[in-house]
Amino acid sequence: MSRILEVRDLTVEYATPRGSVVAVESVDIDLAEGEFLGIVGESGCGKSTLLFAIAQLLTPPAAITSGSVVFQGRNLVGLTDKQLAASRWRNLSVVMQSAMNAFSPVKSIGAQFADAVRAHENWSRDRIRQRSAEVLRLVGIDPMHLKSYPHQLSGGMRQRAMIAMALLFTPELIIMDEPTSALDVVAQRSLMVQIKELQDQLGFAVAFVTHDMSLVSHFSDRLVVMYAGQVAEIGGTRTVFDSPAHPYSRGLLEAFPSIRGPKVPMTGIPGNPPELINPPPGCRFHPRCPVALAECSSVEPELYPVGEVEVRCLLHAKDGVARV
Amino acid sequence: MRYLLRRLGFFVLTLWAALTINFLIPRLMPGDPAIAILARFHGRLSLSALHAIEDSLGIQTTQNIWVQYVTYIGNTLRLNFGDSIQTLQPVSQVVGAAIPWTLTLVGVTTILAFCLGTGIGALAAWRRGGKADSVLPPLFVVGTGLPYFWVGMMLIILFAEVNPWLPVALGVDPGVTTGFNAEFIGNALRHAILPAAAILITSIGGWVLTMRNTMVTTLAEDYIRMARAKGLSSSRIMWDYAARNSILPNLTGFAMSLGFVVSGSVLVEDVFNYPGVGFQLVQAVENEDFPLMQCLFLLITVAVLVAVLLADVATALLDPRTRTAR
Amino acid sequence: MATIDVSAGVGEAPDTGRRSRRDFRFGGNLWLAIRSNRKASVGLGILVFFVILAIIPQWLKPGDPGAEIYARMAGPSAAHWLGTTAYGQDILAEVIWGARPALIIAILAGLFATVLSVLIGVSAAYLGGVADDVLNLFTDVFLVIPTLPLVIVIAAYAKHSSVTVLIIVLVITGWSYGARQLRSQALSLRNRDFLQAAKVRGERSSYVIVFEMLPTMTSLIVANFLGAALYAILTASGLEFLGLGDTSSVDWGTMLYWAENNEALQTGQYLWAVVPGVCIALLGTSFALLNNAFDEISNPALRPVRRLRVTHS
Numbered sequence: 001m002s003r004i005l006e007v008r009d010l011t012v013e014y015a016t017p018r019g020s021v022v023a024v025e026s027v028d029i030d031l032a033e034g035e036f037l038g039i040v041g042e043s044g045c046g047k048s049t050l051l052f053a054i055a056q057l058l059t060p061p062a063a064i065t066s067g068s069v070v071f072q073g074r075n076l077v078g079l080t081d082k083q084l085a086a087s088r089w090r091n092l093s094v095v096m097q098s099a100m101n102a103f104s105p106v107k108s109i110g111a112q113f114a115d116a117v118r119a120h121e122n123w124s125r126d127r128i129r130q131r132s133a134e135v136l137r138l139v140g141i142d143p144m145h146l147k148s149y150p151h152q153l154s155g156g157m158r159q160r161a162m163i164a165m166a167l168l169f170t171p172e173l174i175i176m177d178e179p180t181s182a183l184d185v186v187a188q189r190s191l192m193v194q195i196k197e198l199q200d201q202l203g204f205a206v207a208f209v210t211h212d213m214s215l216v217s218h219f220s221d222r223l224v225v226m227y228a229g230q231v232a233e234i235g236g237t238r239t240v241f242d243s244p245a246h247p248y249s250r251g252l253l254e255a256f257p258s259i260r261g262p263k264v265p266m267t268g269i270p271g272n273p274p275e276l277i278n279p280p281p282g283c284r285f286h287p288r289c290p291v292a293l294a295e296c297s298s299v300e301p302e303l304y305p306v307g308e309v310e311v312r313c314l315l316h317a318k319d320g321v322a323r324v
Numbered sequence: 325m326r327y328l329l330r331r332l333g334f335f336v337l338t339l340w341a342a343l344t345i346n347f348l349i350p351r352l353m354p355g356d357p358a359i360a361i362l363a364r365f366h367g368r369l370s371l372s373a374l375h376a377i378e379d380s381l382g383i384q385t386t387q388n389i390w391v392q393y394v395t396y397i398g399n400t401l402r403l404n405f406g407d408s409i410q411t412l413q414p415v416s417q418v419v420g421a422a423i424p425w426t427l428t429l430v431g432v433t434t435i436l437a438f439c440l441g442t443g444i445g446a447l448a449a450w451r452r453g454g455k456a457d458s459v460l461p462p463l464f465v466v467g468t469g470l471p472y473f474w475v476g477m478m479l480i481i482l483f484a485e486v487n488p489w490l491p492v493a494l495g496v497d498p499g500v501t502t503g504f505n506a507e508f509i510g511n512a513l514r515h516a517i518l519p520a521a522a523i524l525i526t527s528i529g530g531w532v533l534t535m536r537n538t539m540v541t542t543l544a545e546d547y548i549r550m551a552r553a554k555g556l557s558s559s560r561i562m563w564d565y566a567a568r569n570s571i572l573p574n575l576t577g578f579a580m581s582l583g584f585v586v587s588g589s590v591l592v593e594d595v596f597n598y599p600g601v602g603f604q605l606v607q608a609v610e611n612e613d614f615p616l617m618q619c620l621f622l623l624i625t626v627a628v629l630v631a632v633l634l635a636d637v638a639t640a641l642l643d644p645r646t647r648t649a650r
Numbered sequence: 651m652a653t654i655d656v657s658a659g660v661g662e663a664p665d666t667g668r669r670s671r672r673d674f675r676f677g678g679n680l681w682l683a684i685r686s687n688r689k690a691s692v693g694l695g696i697l698v699f700f701v702i703l704a705i706i707p708q709w710l711k712p713g714d715p716g717a718e719i720y721a722r723m724a725g726p727s728a729a730h731w732l733g734t735t736a737y738g739q740d741i742l743a744e745v746i747w748g749a750r751p752a753l754i755i756a757i758l759a760g761l762f763a764t765v766l767s768v769l770i771g772v773s774a775a776y777l778g779g780v781a782d783d784v785l786n787l788f789t790d791v792f793l794v795i796p797t798l799p800l801v802i803v804i805a806a807y808a809k810h811s812s813v814t815v816l817i818i819v820l821v822i823t824g825w826s827y828g829a830r831q832l833r834s835q836a837l838s839l840r841n842r843d844f845l846q847a848a849k850v851r852g853e854r855s856s857y858v859i860v861f862e863m864l865p866t867m868t869s870l871i872v873a874n875f876l877g878a879a880l881y882a883i884l885t886a887s888g889l890e891f892l893g894l895g896d897t898s899s900v901d902w903g904t905m906l907y908w909a910e911n912n913e914a915l916q917t918g919q920y921l922w923a924v925v926p927g928v929c930i931a932l933l934g935t936s937f938a939l940l941n942n943a944f945d946e947i948s949n950p951a952l953r954p955v956r957r958l959r960v961t962h963s
Binding site: 059081088094098103104108120149151 | 549550556572
């Protein structure tokens, strides 16, 4: 399977009155055709910023200050909206967190679908309607709702309508920013199942951002754990999930109780994520890390390979052999 | 639709309030203007004319206040406002002659100011951080701080003395026959340009700033980002998604601010001696012509109320959320 | 009024403050906020200038400013920097002394109108339900009725009366706009956690309103005060210009009234006709600028956005 997305050294900064804040630092990510990549982390770790940076949807005061995003062989960074329009929606579409906010409240669903189509193709009204009805049926919504307005649909339906809209041109990559966060647990799971089914059916790749690690790990092929704007750990989901190499990932996973395992006292991760205007020296996680070494407060760790995964932790610094 | 019914109810209620205020003011003022009027004209008017004035003011001092009130409401609904003290012509006639002048001047100028203002506001918000946005809004803020009549006076100085290119007074040059002929219309238009400019300059700032501020908030919404993600063209996003969502919640507010524009136009008409409703109002006040004054006040209020109602109807038609609103 | 950003009839207004109570530290931040905002600095500068004129006119131009003792219609000269009126008054003296009544009217009317706005707007938001509907209706009625015509009619009946009546009328006609805005913001705060916490603690409603809600709304209240002051000065001068104020007082609007009565524009006495108007415009502008600045302070979304300088290889 070929790689459709290659993100190299991507850095995003925000201009603030107190100076510029690095929200995403030197991130490398690859995505193959049809792959499901989960991106997890706490609030404020930069995962949504990363996603929007990849899709070239940042607005001032945020901007990409270095790095490249090569999608289907083309570097998207620095292109104008006009130049990007060719790939937008046809090859790369977006699903957002709150469908209530992602749809314009004064236009019908059908009109917004039609907008997306007409921006790229010259189809007749009938053909647009046909295709819109088709994608709605794919997600299990009655096509009569094309005439409905966003506020007339239930939350779950709206979310699925958004996914349907993303499928209008059967793109190669769909970027999803916490699409399940606004739903209840049951709807969350059913939405995930639906996304996975559609993926199997249509073959698109997914980059999925969420704070709910356990939810995404059932469905993703690979997992990226982000902390304080950096990639903390990246690798196959099963490996990361079953034996997390980074103390942060371990802390995240241990915060979720297991239904079947023995009863153990829960441990959270003490402290708060750092303020990115002034990150801690050395490893950014060291103030909260239960197994920090002396040099962790002065040496900035790189991403070190450990088996199939890569970890940003000094514990794995020497030749990929875990010292602890 | 429940929404429209509520707005209609509001219209009726405010109308009633305006009528009542109109009725109460002379009675609440220190001293009694009714007595003052009567004393003033006592020797010079026939009894019937006196009664006419009493009627129009709703002051039949021999009857109790509720009867007066009911008579007053009845008269008003029948468009009987009595006679003007200045000319002894029926008030409705005087007012009727003035309405077309003001309607064209204020009506056209407001529509122009609204369209231009919201357009500029939308553009300024769209190009935020650009040069236009840093220069224009402060300029318009300054504009909102200018008194209407002073702008009028400045224009007069500019065009009467410095560059006598446009007429600075009256509705038409004396001697031009009224009627729907080209000469009259052309002449009237020339006379309307400066007053219109005064109103435009002072009122446009408000539209620009409101639109810009609402638009800025709208542009931060997710659906704008989504529209960008879909690859829609900039102009489409700006007008169809951003501007549309920005204007709608403001429509009724815009109409309500008409009250301010109308207030300003009163002063402008006075400065330019433009024979409209506002000018008549000032004349009426200066000459203590109370029947005329009351009628004009009512007229202006009703006009604003109608505008608000129209805006409500427009909102109901354009905003799908109102159809299922509480 | 400067800006209109409340919705009417459909849904709620945009959330004007997504911040917790902690973020609204006033005092020191205020000075910084004004200084960094150019509009506010200019506005404040102008305002201070006029305040000084209002406080110490006698130091600048002692004597009775309305005295008609000089040569009539004289042009500018060393003795009379701005010349004299058709009645032999020194224009500069009148302009300087005119600052005081202008500021008094603007500030007093603005203050009382704001108090009314806060009372009615915040109570409506806090009480909710039927009380809210009734107060809302009340507010809307006052908002729609066009102010200047109403003010003119009232002033006509009151017959060239005192400043007090003028201020009362301005307050009655000027509070409704602010009430709407404040109600909007109060509504968005109503269900915030820190208010719920106060209620759970058992605090009385009045305590919650005054000590918990109002402090977070300070910048909007100040913006409203400035807006009301702007409205007051413009309307008051409009009235005076029409001759409905106290025509014997020394006041910018009244100066313009007499100027027009004497056909100053047509006879070339421009200074008489222009300068008082410039003062009104300047004072009005200062209020408008400060109002706008405080709008931005209370709604961070409106502040200028920074852009990073980025070059892509």
